[in-house]
Amino acid sequence: MATCLCDAFFDDVARATVEVLEYLGCEVEFPEGQTCCGQPAFNSGDWPAARKVLRHLVDTFKGGEPIIVPSGSCAAMLYHGSLLAFEHETDLPEVEKVGQRTWEVLDFIVSGLGVKQWEGACEKKMAFHSSCHLRGSNSAEAARLLLGSLRGAEILPFKEQEQCCGFGGTFSVSFPAISADMGLLKLQNIREVKPDLLVAADMSCLMHLRGLSEKQGNPVPVRHAIQVLRDALVAEGKLR
Amino acid sequence: MNTEIPSHGQPIDRFAAAISGEVYESVHSSSAIKSDKRQALLAGDYPNPKHLREIAGQIKQHTLESLDKYLPQAVESLERNGVRVHFAANGEEARQIIGSLLAARGAKKVVKSKSMATEEIHLNDYLAANGVDCIETDLGEFIVQIDGDHPSHIVTPIIHKNRRQIAKSFEKHGLGAYNDDPETITRRARKFMRDKYMSADAGITGANFVVAETGRLVLVTNEGNSRFSLAAPKLHIALVGIEKLVPSDRDLSVFLNLLVRSATGQQFTAYTEFISGPHASGQPSGPEEMHVVFLDNGRSDILAGDCREILRCIRCGACLNICPVYRQASGHAYRSVYPGPIGAVLSPLLAGEKFPSLADLPKASSLCGACNDACPVNIPIPDLLLRLRDKGKREHAPLASRGVPPMGGFAGLASQPALWKGALLAGHVMNYFPVEWVPVPPLSKWTAQRTLPEFRGGEFRKWWKQRRQR
Numbered sequence A: 001m002a003t004c005l006c007d008a009f010f011d012d013v014a015r016a017t018v019e020v021l022e023y024l025g026c027e028v029e030f031p032e033g034q035t036c037c038g039q040p041a042f043n044s045g046d047w048p049a050a051r052k053v054l055r056h057l058v059d060t061f062k063g064g065e066p067i068i069v070p071s072g073s074c075a076a077m078l079y080h081g082s083l084l085a086f087e088h089e090t091d092l093p094e095v096e097k098v099g100q101r102t103w104e105v106l107d108f109i110v111s112g113l114g115v116k117q118w119e120g121a122c123e124k125k126m127a128f129h130s131s132c133h134l135r136g137s138n139s140a141e142a143a144r145l146l147l148g149s150l151r152g153a154e155i156l157p158f159k160e161q162e163q164c165c166g167f168g169g170t171f172s173v174s175f176p177a178i179s180a181d182m183g184l185l186k187l188q189n190i191r192e193v194k195p196d197l198l199v200a201a202d203m204s205c206l207m208h209l210r211g212l213s214e215k216q217g218n219p220v221p222v223r224h225a226i227q228v229l230r231d232a233l234v235a236e237g238k239l240r
Numbered sequence B: 001m002n003t004e005i006p007s008h009g010q011p012i013d014r015f016a017a018a019i020s021g022e023v024y025e026s027v028h029s030s031s032a033i034k035s036d037k038r039q040a041l042l043a044g045d046y047p048n049p050k051h052l053r054e055i056a057g058q059i060k061q062h063t064l065e066s067l068d069k070y071l072p073q074a075v076e077s078l079e080r081n082g083v084r085v086h087f088a089a090n091g092e093e094a095r096q097i098i099g100s101l102l103a104a105r106g107a108k109k110v111v112k113s114k115s116m117a118t119e120e121i122h123l124n125d126y127l128a129a130n131g132v133d134c135i136e137t138d139l140g141e142f143i144v145q146i147d148g149d150h151p152s153h154i155v156t157p158i159i160h161k162n163r164r165q166i167a168k169s170f171e172k173h174g175l176g177a178y179n180d181d182p183e184t185i186t187r188r189a190r191k192f193m194r195d196k197y198m199s200a201d202a203g204i205t206g207a208n209f210v211v212a213e214t215g216r217l218v219l220v221t222n223e224g225n226s227r228f229s230l231a232a233p234k235l236h237i238a239l240v241g242i243e244k245l246v247p248s249d250r251d252l253s254v255f256l257n258l259l260v261r262s263a264t265g266q267q268f269t270a271y272t273e274f275i276s277g278p279h280a281s282g283q284p285s286g287p288e289e290m291h292v293v294f295l296d297n298g299r300s301d302i303l304a305g306d307c308r309e310i311l312r313c314i315r316c317g318a319c320l321n322i323c324p325v326y327r328q329a330s331g332h333a334y335r336s337v338y339p340g341p342i343g344a345v346l347s348p349l350l351a352g353e354k355f356p357s358l359a360d361l362p363k364a365s366s367l368c369g370a371c372n373d374a375c376p377v378n379i380p381i382p383d384l385l386l387r388l389r390d391k392g393k394r395e396h397a398p399l400a401s402r403g404v405p406p407m408g409g410f411a412g413l414a415s416q417p418a419l420w421k422g423a424l425l426a427g428h429v430m431n432y433f434p435v436e437w438v439p440v441p442p443l444s445k446w447t448a449q450r451t452l453p454e455f456r457g458g459e460f461r462k463w464w465k466q467r468r469q470r
């Protein structure tokens, strides 16, 4: 599943996901009818609207294959949020099944496919922002493991690392002051350690943090972890 | 407390934008330090702190779900210990019960140790209006009291003040010339308090736990003020929420270990008191008469609803300390006795019919889940916030939807692939249009402080098609 953000803004992240999975020997499908995971409506408290979107999703992703998502947030919506939204609905079992098939892509690579080390190099100091919706999953650990295994890569720890970046979906527009201040604090803590690159497993956090930093006139270079892995393969001549 | 609804924007966001740098600094640094200490201590002391939190959550959940068994058992045990037990359905009843107990003994001077339940029923105002001189003996609460302020945190009520501000209020209230040395402040407060303790007619406390099996009441403090509050007075009244029960003494080991580490990042507080009844013969001192007032005040309604997990709360404040929104907005932004993540769930629920006036609180969260990870009784706070958002929407509480883009149109798009693809193409106008000038929310709320990324709708789909054709 590409996610609505990658469908609208970050096509290269979806592309990198496909390229990496194919490199690892997976056969990738992209159901054309897909849209979004319904999280914007769910988080806004409009659960009937969220259910409408999720029912469409269940329909689009029929079958038994794993559903791979380049976003911890959308993945968590499918294996956790959706169950809340459907707790009193008769079609809960179908939603549950979709949740059980869903993986955040880095977690899938490490825990699902058993890949523990990545080929190639990335001679960069990276700050890895562990997005909140990776909590309770293996994704953050998986990302650190793979990124850290790249030749020449260094992952820098920074202050208040586990704090939220302040995006929070509709929270970013309904609480604009708090959201921006949380993001600026995150940027300050990140800049302190002077990374070459800010990496995360969710484009939403990166969109927010880059957006803030650009507005400040001091843009932070950002990249999704799956892009970093893909780029390393390309540089190594393993991928074209 | 001010629960008025400001005219536009989310109240908490406006509050956060308006707080002073000084308040922000006090709240942020103190809560960050406490969070770090908590995490380090738990990780150092237990092989698997998460497991311990889960056990604690299960014990509490079990107690709540069997309250019909444990509450009568607690009453029996307390009475066996010589304690008189009362039930208050709401704040009004609780105030009256306490008022008449005081009147019956002609008690005019009261020392009170920190209790959120008494805050919840605004006991101090009631007592003052009835001519009772009631002094808060916890240093933080005392400062709040002399300043006519409100606590902004459930464990550290003056987290929003720095020592310079405290020194100033001491000076203003005749407690000595300006001196912002914390030791001096504490010494002066102690001296002032000592006389109050000795001359008090009654001591009022809350309770951290009440053990159903033994009727033991547990109080945890660092200043020893609850112990002093019960030294001289002949009457002890404890106001206790019905959710404070634990089944047996054995369970206390789990809760005391977690509570103190989670609250203050200490292994143990300086004073932990186990009170098993009034003054027994042979004891050198202690109240002759002891009453426990069990407070419902909306709790049984919460227990019957789908957010009942919130009643597991042991008021440790860890969720406040870790919460990025609380750190930005501070406690007063929540306009209720319980701020932060616990307050964002509990306050609107306790408000009962007035739910709509606090329906914005559950929205004041990026749903980051840090509170859930911190909570010693493993309350799924983000899930409860989401349930309350759903409730707010269903009940059309105006504050629940303010500033949030409507989702009906979105759902229409996102459930019809043809429309969705159309929108992905149409969106490209954004790239040729100065979107930053569009003064319409939600776009303007985004672009005021952030740039928008380049719109590339449909690009991935194009790439995908070409790749398949090869």
Ligand code: SF4
Pocket (backbone or CB within 6 Å): B262, B312, B313, B314, B315, B316, B317, B318, B319, B320, B341, B342, B371, B374, B375, B376, B377, B378, B379
């Ligand atoms: S909700 Fe949990 S973390 Fe928050 S105060 Fe209560 S027990 Fe502590």
